[in-house]
Amino acid sequence: MIRFENVTKRYPDGTTAVHELSLEVARGELVTLVGPSGCGKTTTMKMVNRLIEPTSGRILLDGEDISAVDPVELRRRIGYVIQQVGLFPHKTVLDNTATVPYLLGWSKAERRERAAELLDLVGLDPSRYGDRYPDQLSGGQRQRVGVARALAADPPVLLMDEPFGAVDPVVREHLQNEFLKLQSTLHKTVLFVTHDIEEAVRLGDRIAVYGEGRIEQFDPPAKVLGAPATPYVADFVGADRGLKRLSVTPIERGDLEEPPVVHLDDPIDKARARMRGEGARWAVVLDDADELHGWLAAEAVDSPAGPASPAAKSQDKTSPPTVADHARRMEAWLPLGSPLKQAFSSMLQHDAGWIAVLDDADRFVGVLTPGRLHEALRRSIDADERDVRRDEVELETVADA
Numbered sequence: 243m244i245r246f247e248n249v250t251k252r253y254p255d256g257t258t259a260v261h262e263l264s265l266e267v268a269r270g271e272l273v274t275l276v277g278p279s280g281c282g283k284t285t286t287m288k289m290v291n292r293l294i295e296p297t298s299g300r301i302l303l304d305g306e307d308i309s310a311v312d313p314v315e316l317r318r319r320i321g322y323v324i325q326q327v328g329l330f331p332h333k334t335v336l337d338n339t340a341t342v343p344y345l346l347g348w349s350k351a352e353r354r355e356r357a358a359e360l361l362d363l364v365g366l367d368p369s370r371y372g373d374r375y376p377d378q379l380s381g382g383q384r385q386r387v388g389v390a391r392a393l394a395a396d397p398p399v400l401l402m403d404e405p406f407g408a409v410d411p412v413v414r415e416h417l418q419n420e421f422l423k424l425q426s427t428l429h430k431t432v433l434f435v436t437h438d439i440e441e442a443v444r445l446g447d448r449i450a451v452y453g454e455g456r457i458e459q460f461d462p463p464a465k466v467l468g469a470p471a472t473p474y475v476a477d478f479v480g481a482d483r484g485l486k487r488l489s490v491t492p493i494e495r496g497d498l499e500e501p502p503v504v505h506l507d508d509p510i511d512k513a514r515a516r517m518r519g520e521g522a523r524w525a526v527v528l529d530d531a532d533e534l535h536g537w538l539a540a541e542a543v544d545s546p547a548g549p550a551s552p553a554a555k556s557q558d559k560t561s562p563p564t565v566a567d568h569a570r571r572m573e574a575w576l577p578l579g580s581p582l583k584q585a586f587s588s589m590l591q592h593d594a595g596w597i598a599v600l601d602d603a604d605r606f607v608g609v610l611t612p613g614r615l616h617e618a619l620r621r622s623i624d625a626d627e628r629d630v631r632r633d634e635v636e637l638e639t640v641a642d643a
């Protein structure tokens with residue numbers, strides 16, 4: 243959708259801001275450009291909407307060389323959001339949002355309707371905020387208006403230059419999450435500039451890590467964090483990149499341990515035999531609907547006279563004991579595909595040595611333990627380095643590494 247072919251930008255004073263850049267952003271993809279101050283990110287961005295002209299090379303938008311497109315017409319196809327939002331101070335929020343529809347000659351009613359729809363989309367109630375002026379908004383709200391305005395004419399492409407850079411970290415994370423939600427329904431082709439690696443990792447389908455005027459690595463976040471292409475990238479993403487990588491590595495089926503599974507109404511003898519047979523210290527307990535109930539510790543069932551729950555004491559002595567009498571509840575569970583970081587955090591929060599993992603239909607699939615979590619991380623790094631799927635990495639490789 244956006245394609246840079248050997249693009250160079252040299253400023254009149256001799257500064258080469260961008261050097262022989264080749265990069266392709268696919269339709270519907272969100273690419274983050276990340277790098278230190280002055281490395282050429284903004285220059286790259288502004289060449290796409292022709293605020294800056296390249297010295298050499300070509301930029302294609304949907305296959306068309308943009309140097310042949312009238313800049314004004316070009317900019318209608320490209321939404322632009324910048325850090326200093328640039329709202330008109332004397333215009334209301336509604337009118338600011340409707341700027342492009344106004345330039346496109348839409349009727350007043352159409353403009354107001356579209357602007358209200360977009361304000362709603364970015365989480366601002368138009369009846370409450372529509373008639374305010376920009377200085378009556380918080381920083382985060384102004385950024386939202388900036389995003390709404392950029393989306394007003396429904397452009398296929400969005401350029402975002404540090405759009406959330408001027409707000410505090412809590413608001414920024416909130417805006418990032420909202421934007422990701424929006425993007426998951428709008429599927430715009432987005433080029434997003436940031437100097438913050440955390441932001442680049444959180445938002446990007448792929449990240450282009452810039453050195454001086456050139457790309458050092460262009461890969462999905464997990465790969466940039468797990469297999470930095472150069473020492474420069476390793477340094478830029480930071481020594482804690484393993485930790486950062488936890489947040490972009492999903493739980494897969496192959497990562498899970500499969501402890502014995504018993505049901506609440508199973509006789510305790512059967513459960514005991516099952517656990518002994520598999521040499522397991524505990525089993526996962528499911529209810530009648532095969533949904534997760536909790537777990538059963540081997541110690542609790544090892545001796546028939548072992549400690550029983552209050553439920554067991556109160557029950558009719560004639561009926562044989564069941565798993566339900568000894569099972570403990572387990573609240574720590576996550577769906578498949580959740581980031582490993584969430585699994586780790588859930589283990590800490592519940593003080594649990596494992597968490598249950600469920601599929602889309604809430605069926606139990608397996609458990610993630612700290613050991614398995616570490617293995618998953620190691621295997622995913624290895625998989626990225628060798629360009630194979632994670633489940634193709636032999637565990638021996640991990641143990642030997």
Ligand SMILES: Nc1ncnc2c1ncn2[C@@H]1O[C@H](COP(=O)(O)OP(=O)(O)OP(=O)(O)O)[C@@H](O)[C@H]1O
Pocket residue numbers: 253254255257258259277278279280281282283284285286437
């Ligand atoms: N008009 C200009 N004339 C000369 N040099 C310029 C001009 N604009 C930018 N530069 C230089 O080009 C280089 C790249 O600038 P650019 O603004 O693209 O970087 P950036 O990565 O976006 O930085 P930041 O994160 O600080 O915004 C810098 O060395 C900058 O000083």
